[in-house]
Each structure stands twice: as structure tokens, then as C-alpha cells.
Amino acid sequence: MIIKTALAALVLGASTLGAVAQDFTPENPECIAPANPGGGWDFTCRQVGKSLQDLGLLDKTMQVVNLAGGGGGVAFAEVVNKRGDDNDLIVAASSATATRLAQGAFPGNTMDEVRWLASIGADYGVIAVADDSEITTLPQLLDTIKNDPTSISVAGGSAVGGWDHLKVLIAANAYGIDDVRSVKYIAFDGGGEAVTQLLAGSVQAFTGDISEAKGFVDSGDIRVIAILSPERLDGEFADFPTAREQGVDAIGANWRGFYAPGGMSDAAYDAWVSKIADLYATDEWKAIMAANGLAPLSLQGEEFEEFVANSVQQIQDISREIGIIK
Amino acid sequence: METFANLADGFAIALTWNNLWLALLGCFLGTIMGALPGLGPSNGVAILIPLAFTMGLGATPSLILLTSVYYGAMYGGRISSILLNIPGDEPAMMTCLDGHPMAKNGLAGAALSLSGIASFVGAFIATWGLILLAPQLVKIALLFGPAEYFALFALAFMTLGGVSSTNQAKSAFAAALGLGLATIGVDTQTGVPRFTFGEVHLYDGLDFLVAIVGLFALSEVFIFLEERHGSANADAKKLTIGKLYPPLSMIKQTIPTMLRTSVLGFIAGVLPGAGASLGSFISYSFEKRLVDKDNTFGTGDPRGVAAPEAGNNAAAGGALVPMLALGVPGSGTTAVLLAVLLSLNITPGPLLFSENPDVVWGLIAALFIANFMLLALNIPMVGLFTRVLLVPPRILMPIVAMVSFVGIYGISGSTFDLLVMIAFGVMGWVLRKLDVPLVPIILGTLLGNAMENNLRRAITIDNGNWWTLIDSPLTIILWSIAIVGFILPLVIGRRVKSRMRRDEEGALQD
Numbered sequence: 042m043i044i045k046t047a048l049a050a051l052v053l054g055a056s057t058l059g060a061v062a063q064d065f066t067p068e069n070p071e072c073i074a075p076a077n078p079g080g081g082w083d084f085t086c087r088q089v090g091k092s093l094q095d096l097g098l099l100d101k102t103m104q105v106v107n108l109a110g111g112g113g114g115v116a117f118a119e120v121v122n123k124r125g126d127d128n129d130l131i132v133a134a135s136s137a138t139a140t141r142l143a144q145g146a147f148p149g150n151t152m153d154e155v156r157w158l159a160s161i162g163a164d165y166g167v168i169a170v171a172d173d174s175e176i177t178t179l180p181q182l183l184d185t186i187k188n189d190p191t192s193i194s195v196a197g198g199s200a201v202g203g204w205d206h207l208k209v210l211i212a213a214n215a216y217g218i219d220d221v222r223s224v225k226y227i228a229f230d231g232g233g234e235a236v237t238q239l240l241a242g243s244v245q246a247f248t249g250d251i252s253e254a255k256g257f258v259d260s261g262d263i264r265v266i267a268i269l270s271p272e273r274l275d276g277e278f279a280d281f282p283t284a285r286e287q288g289v290d291a292i293g294a295n296w297r298g299f300y301a302p303g304g305m306s307d308a309a310y311d312a313w314v315s316k317i318a319d320l321y322a323t324d325e326w327k328a329i330m331a332a333n334g335l336a337p338l339s340l341q342g343e344e345f346e347e348f349v350a351n352s353v354q355q356i357q358d359i360s361r362e363i364g365i366i367k
Numbered sequence: 368m369e370t371f372a373n374l375a376d377g378f379a380i381a382l383t384w385n386n387l388w389l390a391l392l393g394c395f396l397g398t399i400m401g402a403l404p405g406l407g408p409s410n411g412v413a414i415l416i417p418l419a420f421t422m423g424l425g426a427t428p429s430l431i432l433l434t435s436v437y438y439g440a441m442y443g444g445r446i447s448s449i450l451l452n453i454p455g456d457e458p459a460m461m462t463c464l465d466g467h468p469m470a471k472n473g474l475a476g477a478a479l480s481l482s483g484i485a486s487f488v489g490a491f492i493a494t495w496g497l498i499l500l501a502p503q504l505v506k507i508a509l510l511f512g513p514a515e516y517f518a519l520f521a522l523a524f525m526t527l528g529g530v531s532s533t534n535q536a537k538s539a540f541a542a543a544l545g546l547g548l549a550t551i552g553v554d555t556q557t558g559v560p561r562f563t564f565g566e567v568h569l570y571d572g573l574d575f576l577v578a579i580v581g582l583f584a585l586s587e588v589f590i591f592l593e594e595r596h597g598s599a600n601a602d603a604k605k606l607t608i609g610k611l612y613p614p615l616s617m618i619k620q621t622i623p624t625m626l627r628t629s630v631l632g633f634i635a636g637v638l639p640g641a642g643a644s645l646g647s648f649i650s651y652s653f654e655k656r657l658v659d660k661d662n663t664f665g666t667g668d669p670r671g672v673a674a675p676e677a678g679n680n681a682a683a684g685g686a687l688v689p690m691l692a693l694g695v696p697g698s699g700t701t702a703v704l705l706a707v708l709l710s711l712n713i714t715p716g717p718l719l720f721s722e723n724p725d726v727v728w729g730l731i732a733a734l735f736i737a738n739f740m741l742l743a744l745n746i747p748m749v750g751l752f753t754r755v756l757l758v759p760p761r762i763l764m765p766i767v768a769m770v771s772f773v774g775i776y777g778i779s780g781s782t783f784d785l786l787v788m789i790a791f792g793v794m795g796w797v798l799r800k801l802d803v804p805l806v807p808i809i810l811g812t813l814l815g816n817a818m819e820n821n822l823r824r825a826i827t828i829d830n831g832n833w834w835t836l837i838d839s840p841l842t843i844i845l846w847s848i849a850i851v852g853f854i855l856p857l858v859i860g861r862r863v864k865s866r867m868r869r870d871e872e873g874a875l876q877d
Contacts, residue, residue, distance in 0.1 A: 107413065108779070110570065200553060237689075
């Protein structure tokens with residue numbers, strides 16, 4: 042009897058100890074998607090929220106709030122100004138967030154005002170042409186642009202100066218096109234519309250993410266001439282040649298991840314980081330990544346913070362070079 | 368024949384008690400969400416996504432629930448348009464033009480039933496279109512490049528003159544105001560913010576929903592507040608409901624209209640850059656041009672109710688074509704549905720029909736079921752809806768104000784949007800005092816962005832060559848329709864019209 046009680050006490054003690062190590066559980070977990078329902082950020086929030094709950098990492102449903110406006114700027118300002126010490130809140134972010142922070146498009150806000158949590162994967166950039174195009178390699182496309190910039194229109198889903206635009210410019214720059222501003226970029230409302238215009242023959246090339254192009258590659262309507270990843274991806278994407286192997290040293294990853302309010306407690310920050318890290322490690326998440334064309338990019342806590350800082354710096358440099366910012 | 372076998376399979380998937388219950392729930396919630404100003408179909412669907420997830424629904428049941436909400440909201444939008452002259456969502460705006468006058472003439476019940484039937488016809492035809500033509504229709508979408516879209520939007524813009532029957536100059540002024548408002552926000556073709564005054568909330572431009580709720584709903588509240596003090600007749604102009612169901616002759620009269628506008632709306636829906644609002648708008652103005660011999664449109668013509676309702680519901684079905692077959696959303700709501708598909712690990716695209724036939728055909732069967740349910744749900748409920756008219760304005764108007772504020776705040780969670788809404792409310796009140804129609808403002812804003820972006824895309828692609836705008840057979844056709852159908856009558860018809868002009872003093876405002 043005594044032994045039993047002692048055992049129970051031990052077990053109890055151990056469990057309290059465990060609770061100390063992870064002494065934060067969000068009471069009302071909330072994820073802000075800084076865009077209207079249906080976009081990438083919305084997907085990030087909903088998919089991660091659903092998976093966290095399915096896998097038992099959260100015992101409550103994560104509420105997804107769509108706070109659209111200013112390409113994420115409205116949400117950023119809201120978090121900084123009004124929700125600065127909310128421990129239950131995480132916010133979806135991506136390269137687009139870093140791009141706007143780098144270009145000063147969130148007036149008065151900088152990346153240091155929030156805490157960067159973790160990444161959940163990366164969508165590598167692709168450059169594609171229609172299946173019946175005469176262009177077969179990236180250097181061939183860039184040569185054509187070099188000779189006559191007016192002959193090639195490149196379509197993408199972001200505004201001028203946005204991430205889709207920058208990806209082409211990074212490639213053009215790496216290939217030695219000095220005046221990258223001569224590259225003709227046509228902005229559409231989202232990658233889907235841009236691909237459609239490639240199929241329709243209105244434009245000659247497409248810049249976007251794998252996830253936007255995947256369906257059309259499978260059906261044989263478009264051809265990916267370069268993927269902007271360090272090396273070839275696995276599985277069904279293994280056929281895509283990298284820009285690097287074609288002699289164009291350009292890498293462009295649209296990472297997806299989360300940030301949290303700047304005043305979040307360390308306990309809460311660590312708990313969120315470990316939850317997302319645990320999620321990332323599961324096979325279920327690997328399957329979701331594969332189905333959506335997300336490539337591995339596993340960065341948590343400080344490592345992620347550093348990564349974002351670097352990418353903001355890199356984008357600032359390119360943007361200055363092409364004259365988007367002064 | 369294979370199609371019908373597939374469809375039968377789809378029904379086998381969709382016709383379970385569980386799914387039928389979900390469809391009923393979705394239809395009911397959707398109708399309510401559509402009717403409440405501020406909550407449109409896209410928000411309605413977005414709000415219910417967590418519900419689908421927490422209920423642990425699989426791919427097909429989730430889609431059945433959410434598409435029922437989608438179709439339901441398209442039905443529901445008309446209710447507040449007709450009864451209160453406040454559109455429940457963007458596509459329902461055109462239904463105000465004749466629906467509300469009908470209600471004022473004591474035909475509220477007939478207008479509601481008729482619009483319910485028109486919605487059914489539109490959605491029914493569109494669903495058949497989706498079944499029989501989806502793969503081929505994608506090719507239509509591919510015929511439209513920036514130059515073609517510009518011609519299409521320009522054509523829609525030229526029909527604006529037909530929308531308001533009273534003062535053309537005021538209508539043109541309203542449209543110009545809308546065009547001006549459309550320029551607010553970051554210009555995607557250069558990345559430069561315009562008229563944003565450093566306010567990050569304005570970077571994405573003005574939200575149509577905020578503008579609509581402000582212009583229509585809030586200004587109605589302001590007018591009421593003013594009249595209440597002026598005279599005691601606010602309660603005196605109580606409306607009669609009339610018969611709940613339209614006479615057969617009225618249905619017969621509107622059948623050709625419904626059929627024509629269903630096809631027109633469906634095509635507008637199929638084009639990824641156009642959508643349901645354009646569908647209902649083009650349907651209304653084309654029908655007016657075609658059959659409005661006696662200038663009855665705008666004064667409560669049943670055909671003016673049937674046209675936009677058949678048109679917008681058909682467009683809702685049409686918008687599913689590019690979403691399923693191209694993975695490109697044709698409207699805000701299909702963008703949300705697309706996101707749902709993706710989070711269920713289904714990638715829409717050219718291969719969806721062959722790779723996930725159960726999802727596609729289950730969805731199509733669900734659309735049929737939802738459509739019949741909505742008809743069955745809506746027609747008997749007309750009596751209930753019309754009770755709204757019996758509520759005295761002193762009770763109704765505060766509720767309208769409350770729903771507007773809660774709805775807009777609920778969507779965006781930002782007080783800035785509430786301020787914008789109030790600003791639009793005041794603007795709407797002033798413009799109503801000046802007898803300026805409100806619909807062209809929203810249309811100007813809606814069309815302005817699309818027109819400008821496509822014009823600039825087309826010109827940039829062709830290196831500054833303006834001839835590109837008439838460089839393809841399709842653009843020439845669209846421009847010809849615009850000129851022959853809408854510009855020439857304006858020039859030639861003026862003289863004829865002035866002779867024929869009847870006494871229009873009593874004509875209604877928008």
C-alpha cells in the first residue's frame with residue numbers, strides 16, 4: 042500500500058516536473074492569416090491548426106482570423122501595437138512578409154518588433170514556359186531576354202517589386218543582365234491567373250512557386266525550365282533542372298512560417314517553437330508537404346530569426362540594385 | 368453516356384443521410400448569411416471551414432457542406448435587396464433595381480418567389496453546363512488574354528448607361544466617382560501606392576463589401592433618422608406584402624429572360640477574371656437592352672428581377688469550372704473553396720477530373736441536391752421573409768445598423784473598416800439627397816480596377832502598341848457589340864427617343 046502511494050506520488054511528481062518543462066499551454070490558440078481566405082497564409086494557418094489538433098499537439102481548435110490588408114501590413118501593425126504580449130497568438134508569414142519588411146512597405150515597422158517562431162517548409166521558385174515553346178533551357182530564355190527584352194513577357198502573381206518579380210530578377214542578375222529593369226514583368230492577381238495567361242499564349246514565361254505550377258506540369262501543359270533550389274528536389278519534382286546546374290547561380294525559396302508578438306513570454310515562445318518543431322517532424326506533415334509541393338526547410342527559434350534577418354538583408358540589396366528602394 | 372454513369376456514381380456518394388443533412392444545414396446557413404448585409408458568400412464559406420474541420424468531415428462531405436453554403440448565399444443575397452433595398456452581397460446589387468420597386472408596389476411576395484425560381488433556373492442550367500462542358504469550357508477561358516478582358520470590361524462599362532433610367536449625367540458622375548475610388552491602393556503594375564496617404568489599411572484598396580454596406584445599408588439608416596424628425600409619415604408608408612406567389616403569367620413572361628441570362632451569367636462565371644458580379648450586371652443590362660421596350664425596367668419589372676438572379680446564380684456555377692479544371696478561382700468564394708480542396712490534399716487542375724472523379728462528381732451531385740433543397744426551402748419561407756416588411760422601421764433600422772457594424776467588424780476585425788463604412792454611409796446619404804444613383808459607384812469601383820490592370824497588361828505585353836487592343840477576332844467582336852449595341856443607340860436613338868419620351872417625372876430613383 043505504502044509502496045503504491047509512493048509510486049503514485051512519484052508518478053505525480055514526474056508529471057508535474059514534465060509540466061514545468063512545458064508549463065505553457067495556449068488557452069485560446071489563435072492564428073492570424075494576414076490575407077483574405079483562400080491564399081497561402083490562410084492555408085498555412087488552417088493546415089497547421091488542423092494538423093496540430095489532429096496530432097494532439099493542441100487540445101483546442103486553433104481559431105483562424107483573417108486580417109487582410111496592406112499585404113500583411115495591417116496584421117503586422119495590429120500585432121505590434123495592440124496584441125504585443127499575447128501568448129496565444131501566432132501569425133502566418135512567408136517570403137512576401139520579408140520582402141515587404143525589407144522594402145519598408147509596412148510603414149514604421151521592422152522585423153525586430155516581433156518574435157520569429159519557425160518555418161514549416163519552403164516553396165521553391167520555378168520559371169516555366171508553355172509546353173509548345175521553343176525555349177527549353179533557362180540560359181536560352183535569358184539570352185533571348187538579353188538580346189531583345191521586349192520579346193519576352195514574364196507573368197507572375199505578385200505586384201511589381203513582389204517576390205515573384207524578384208525571383209526572375211535574381212536569375213537575370215546572376216546571368217549577367219546588367220539592366221534587370223528591362224525585363225518585362227506583367228503582374229497578375231495570383232499565380233493561377235498568371236499560369237492561365239501562359240497557357241493562353243498571352244505571355245511567354247511564368248515565374249511562381251512549384252505549388253502553383255504543379256497541376257499544369259502534371260497535365261503536360263507547361264514545362265519547368267528551372268527550379269531555383271540549391272539542388273534537385275526529391276520524388277516527382279526530381280526532373281526539374283536547377284538554375285544552378287545550368288550555370289545560373291540563382292536561388293529563390295518562398296519560405297512559409299510563423300511569427301509571434303514581440304512581448305510573448307519566453308515560456309510561451311518555447312512552447313510554440315517546440316509544437317511546430319514536433320509537427321514538422323511527423324510523417325503526417327511530410328505527407329502534407331509533399332502533396333502541396335513544399336520542400337524541406339526546418340528552422341526553429343533563433344536559427345529561424347537569423348534566417349529571416351538574412352533574407353531581409355538579401356532582398357534589400359536586390360531591391361536597391363533594381364531601384365525599387367533607394 | 369459515360370458522363371451519366373459518372374453522375375450516377377456522384378449521386379451514390381452524395382445521397383447518404385449524413386450528406387443530405389449537411390446539404391440542408393449548408394443551404395439554411397448560406398441563405399441567412401447571404402441575406403445579412405456584410406456577410407457574403409466568401410465570408411460565409413470561410414466562417415464554416417473550421418466547423419467542417421472540427422466535425423472531422425472527409426473531402427466530399429466538407430465540399431457538400433461548403434458548396435451548399437455557397438449556393439445558399441447566392442440565393443439569400445436577393446432577400447434583403449428586395450425587401451430593404453440593401454444588397455446582401457455584391458452580386459445581389461442588381462436585384463435592388465427592380466426588386467425593391469416591386470416590393471414597394473406591393474409585390475414583395477411575388478418578387479421573392481420569382482427571384483427564387485430564377486435563382487433555381489440559373490443554378491440548374493449552370494450545373495448542367497458544368498457537367499457537360501467543363502473540359503471544353505476551359506478553352507473559352509484560354510481565349511481571354513488581357514486585351515480581351517479589357518474589351519469585356521469596357522463593354523460592361525458602356526452598358527452602365529442602361530442601369531439607371533433617370534438622369535444619365537448623374538449616372539455617369541456616379542460611375543466616374545467609382546472609377547476614382549478604384550485607383551486607391553497599391554498599383555500592382557508599378558508597386559507604387561496611390562492615394563493611400565501612408566495608411567497601410569488602404570494599400571489593398573477599398574473593400575467592395577465595406578463600400579456596399581456603407582452606401583446602401585447605413586445611408587438607409589441615416590435617411591430614416593432624418594425623416595423621423597421631419598414628419599410622422601415614417602410609419603405611414605407601410606408596405607403591403609401582396610400575394611406570396613407570382614401569377615403564372617408572370618412566370619411565363621420571365622422564362623425567356625431566365626434562360627437567356629442563365630447562359631450569359633454562366634459564361635461570365637467561367638472567365639476567371641470576371642465572376643458573379645459581372646454576371647448579374649451584364650445579364651441585367653443586356654436584358655434591359657433586349658426586352659425593355661416600354662421603359663419599365665427600374666420601376667419593378669419582374670424581368671428585371673429574374674435577369675440578375677438567374678445571371679448571378681449561373682455565374683456561381685460557372686465559376687466552379689475554372690476552379691476545378693484549372694485550379695484558378697473565378698471569384699472570392701471559389702478562392703476559398705480552392706483553399707479547402709488544397710487543405711484536404713486535393714489539387715485541382717487539369718487532371719482533377721481523371722484523378723479524383725469521386726470528389727468532382729460527388730460535388731456536382733451535391734450541387735443538384737443543394738439547388739433543389741434551396742428551392743424547397745426558399746419558396747415556403749417567402750411568407751416568413753416578407754414579415755420583415757411588417758417590422759416598424761424604428762425597430763428594423765437599428766437592427767440593420769447593428770448587423771452592418773457587426774458584419775463588417777466580424778470579417779476584417781479592424782476598426783478602420785468601420786470608419787470607411789461610416790464615410791461611405793455619409794456619402795451615400797448625400798448622394799441620395801442629390802438623386803445620384805448608387806449602383807454605378809460600386810460598378811465603377813468593381814470594373815475600374817480590372818479595366819485598368821488589363822489595359823496596362825495588354826499594352827505592356829505589346830510594348831506600348833495600342834493596336835493590340837483590337838488585334839484578335841474576339842476583341843473585335845466584343846468592341847463591335849459595345850459600339851453597335853450601346854454607343855450607336857445612344858447617338859442615333861436620342862432624337863427618336865425624345866419624340867417618344869413619355870412623362871418620366873414619376874420615375875423612381877435607383
